[in-house]
Amino acid sequence: MPGLVVDWLADEPERDYRGVPGTCVLADISGFTKLTERLATRGKAGAEEMAELLNGAFGELLTAAYDFGANLIKWGGDAVLLLFDGAGHARRAARAAWSMQQAMHRIGRLQTSCGLVRLGMSIGVHSGEVDFLLVGSRFRELIVTGPAATWTTRMEKIAQRGQVVLSSATAQLLPANCVGAAHGDGWLLTRPPQVAMSPNRRPKRPGVDLGPAVCDHLRDHLRGGQVDHEHRWITVGFIEFSGADELLAEHGAKSLVDSVTYVVDAVQEAAAANDVTVLASDLAENGGKIIITSGAPHAAGDAETRVLSTVRRVVHPGGRLSLRAGVTCGRVFAGDYGPFYRKTYSIAGDVVNLAARLMAQALPGQVLATPAVIERSRTAFDTTSLAPFTVKGKRKPVEAVVVGDLRRASEPVVDGRLPLVGREAELAMLLSAADEAAAGRGAVVDIVGMPGIGKSRLVEELTTRVDARPLWADGDIYGRATPYQPMQRLLRRTLGLPIDVDDATVAGALADLVQGTAPDLLAWLPLIGITAGLDLSSTPEVDALDPEVRRAWLEVVTSDLLGRLLTTPIVMVLNDVHFMDEATLAFVRRLAADTSHRPWLLVLTRRPNSDAPIEAARHVRRISLEPLDRQASAALLRVATDATPLPEHRMRQLIERAGGNPLFLTQLVTHALAGADLDELPESLEGMIAAQIDRLPTRKRRWLRAASVLGMTVDPTWLRGILADTDLGRVSNV
Known part of the structure; x- marks a missing residue:
């Protein structure tokens, strides 16, 4: 929260306008958009890296500015607005801008997981009376507008990478030897003015209620405490109002306040009616911008x-x-960004920049949107296609449509928990393979399908139909950096040990088992221990191995041990192999090769965009799970809605919406039967799950996010122990 707003609410909460003499500095960082595009391919890991880089960069820049008395007013994405007021504000602002460029020169070469990225910065500076409004019917938003905001924005726009451009008003307040040549409507800052540091280290003001200046969704986010940075799918809108400067000049401050208040109230009321977040406001020439989002920090479908x-x-x-x-x-990086002393919730990515570019392309009274927005909307609007046009930051022309009035709304849909239907042929193939394995002719079945298509459900059905012992090991996107992590869980289960047992207990149980079952493998116990996550003392035999063959031999001896231990029929399920590390995948290939002469059915599940982990062989079969056809989907619906039958047109609509995805179909029904408005059902499975998570109470949502870091399956007792010393440890129900 800007100190300006804190003081305003504490000292003069009844006022809605203030004119503050001072100097504004607007700094825009270039290069972060390219960085977000590169890191976007890394998903969650990319979100964390993006946060680390963004926090580090802005920490350096804010420190340089705060040393000369800056007040941070606005911060969104990759730009900051600073205000310097009081004695010598122009000199301190110019000195801070110079120091910020020096800091950028020092930190601008970022070594990232995606290669070297070079950042740059352009800065605009203007001095004069700055117009601030604190208005809004739902919450009080700080709006910066008027001529000072216009000149500040204009100076930043004409500044090039590495430059500080001063307005004439600021240039006149600086020593002549600091001001260089004219640059457009401004002047270049060529050297910093000599000015003593006057650090802004203001303490927090206790007892000030800041709630009236925060929208509901951001308030819920803040109450939830620090959460992981995310790579989320959102829809973002930029709304610009213009004409503020003329209105102020011709009719005065009250007319400006009334008109801006009307716009802000309209946005806040419309956003509340549609369960949309009013994320922030920003500067614009001759007006201002309001940014709204759905999907971050709150998803409603x-x-x-x-x-x-x-x-x-x-x-x-x-x-x-x-x-x-x-x-x-599209997808953006979202989270709390900034150094520890000044954070803000923000979103970053090309999607955000493109929304601003579309807004700038629109005529007065127009709404422009990308075709993807129209295609994904469940409600139809009249649209008019535009000829492709070029915008800053895009190599190719952009396609957009003018969005008109509402045309029609979609019909509602319903569903509930659905049984396994429409997979009779696939289940028969699995049962046949299980029968052959029980007879000593082991088999491998590779099940391929999109998320929610029913891979896990099919395997669960298999395990209830056979007498074989099931063993599960799940791939985990967070565990890719740990070799053999899925195998660690599988070996612990094989040993009959809890997943969270200490390493000493596992080491003792493994040594006893090898001694009693396969004493000839004792020399290779250190290698077997690696797959169990153990670091055991080496042996002469292991030391004598050529490093080039050590991993292959590890796979041989560990598979040999499992073959001697698991001599009765086994269904070994390796779930989500696309999330497994390379060492584990190599070991899976060894197990698959050895399965042919063991009473094992090895079942793999993965997504279609992943490589087949097992080479073709006589004992290897592949099942590609396709979307359910309309007949199977209809059968599922009839079973699920037996107690509450649906009209035929509703059935057709639900089948069409689900696209043959049984989990999506199930969740749509559950969502609707819980009382949700059927016209507001999420368009995609991902959006639906995000909406369900965001509807949880704040503390349970934090608990779920903490648990998600630990993997796909988490023991609640174990999680409680880890979180015992935090406020989350007091949550009694999972």
Whole structure:
């Protein structure tokens, strides 16, 4: 929260306008968009790396500015607005801007997991009376507008990478030897003014209620405490109002406040009606911008419809302030960014920048959106396609449509928990393979399918139909950096030990088992121990091995041990092998080769975009799970809705929406039977799950996020022990 707002709420909460003499500094970092595009391919890991890089960069820049008395007013994505007020504000602002460019020169070469990225920064500076408004019907948003905001924005726009551009008003307040040549409508800062440091180290003001200045969704996020940085699918809208400077000059501050308040109120009310987040406001020439999102920090499903409905409710031709908007959808990095002393919730990514570019392309009264937004919206709007056009930061022309009025709304849909149907042929193949394995002719079945298509459900059905002992090992995206992590769990289960048992207990049990079952393998116990996550003392035999063959021999002896231990029929399920590390995959190939002469059925599940981990062989079979056909989907629906039958047109609509994905179908029914408005059901499985998580109470949502870091399956007792010393440890129910 800006100190300006804290003081405002504490000292003069009844006021809605303040004019503050001072100097504004607007700094925009270039290079982060390219960085987000590279890190986007790394998902969760990319989100964490993005946060580390962004926090480090802005920490250095803010420190340089705070040393000369800066007040941080706005921070969103890759730009910051600073205010310097009080004695010598122009000199301190210019000195801070110079120091920030020096800091950027020092830290601008970032070594990342995706290679070297070079950052740069352009800075605009203007001095004068800055117009601040604190307005809003739902919460009080700080709006920075008027001529000072216009000049500051204009100076930053004409500044090039590495430059500080001063307005004439600021240049006149600096020593002549600090001001260089004219640059557009401004002047280049060529050397820093000599000014003593006056650090802004203001203490927090206790007892000030900041709740009235935060929207509901951000308030819930803040109450939830620190959460992991995320790579989330969102829809984002930029709404711009313009004409503020003329309104202020011709009719005065009260008319400006009334008109801006009308716009802000309209946005907040429309956003609340559509369960959309009013994320922030920002500067714009001759006006301002308001950013709205659905999907981060709060997901309610059907994000595209929600944002489109919000902007169409607000943006109309005419009015004292002209309005226009741009809407896009896609993945962004989202989270709390900044150094420990000044954080803000923000989103970053090309999707955000493109929404701003579409807004800038729109005519007064227009809403522009990408075709993807229209295609994903469950509610249809009248649209007019535009000829492709070029925008800053895009190599290829951008396609967009003008969004008109609402055309029609989709019909509601319903469903419930669904049994296994439509997989009779696949289940028969698995049962046949299990019978052959029980007879000593082991088999491998590779099941391939999209998320939610029923891979796990099919395997669960198999394990209930056979007498073989099931053993499970799950791939884990968070465990890819740990060799043999899935095998560690499988070996512990084979030994009859809990997953969270200490290493000493595992080592003792493994040594006893090898001694009693396969004493000839004792010399290779250190190698077998590696697959169990143990670091055991080496033996002369292990030391004598050529390093080039050590891993292959580890696989041979560990598979040999499992073959001697598991002599009765086994269904060994290796779930989500696309998330397994390379060492584990190599060991899986060894197990698959040895399965042919053991009473094992080895079942692998993975997604279609992953490589087949097992080479073709006589005992290897592959099942590709395709979407359920309409007949099977209808059968599922009839079973699931037996107690509450649906009209035929509703059935057809639900089948169409689910696209043959049984988990999506199941979740749609559960969601609807819980009382949700059927027209607001999420468009995708991912969006639906995100919406379910975001509807959880804050503490349970934090618990779930903490648990998700530990893997796909977590022992609640174990998790409670880890979190015992935190406020999350007091949650009684999982």
